[in-house]
Amino acid sequence: MVRTRPWPDWWEWDIDLTPHLLKRMEDRDFSEVDLREMLQRAKAYRKDVVEERWVILTRHRLQRWEVIVEPDPIERLLVVITAYPISG
Template sequence: MTAKQWPAWWAWELELSPHLAKRMVDRGFTEVELRRMLEYAQGHESDVVEGRFVVAVRHAGRPWEVIVEPDGERRLLVVVTAYPVERDTP
């Protein structure tokens, strides 16, 4: 993941998707915690869905990923979802 070079959309205002609102309840995190995760993000890379990006973050001492989609027309960074990264252990 790219840690030091953030695109211009990184500084845009956030918009939280309806899907994210449900996931916040399901996964036990708040908007404040999400914003803090993003404030200390470790890097980003393109997602499998064109136009979206995976942002590597940490929450509660564990790795998480936040999926974002820049909306250039409205200059908003739409947060699609966030989830803990499950690591396979041998």
């Protein structure tokens, strides 16, 4: 199920970038600034197939993207796992 409102508390937490994400940023030609803009433009979210992770639906360069995040309630960080364009 895709949810458009309300956003959970973790949505306001600082973000943390994983080494995997940093590699994908290089491979997929986007920057941390681009990522932050994608998160600001996010339209909806849904549960990921991996427990405790979420898929954020957004846009970048006129294309749909998904950003996978995992809230860390102990550190109060929103850990960004990866981001990728959706084809089709």
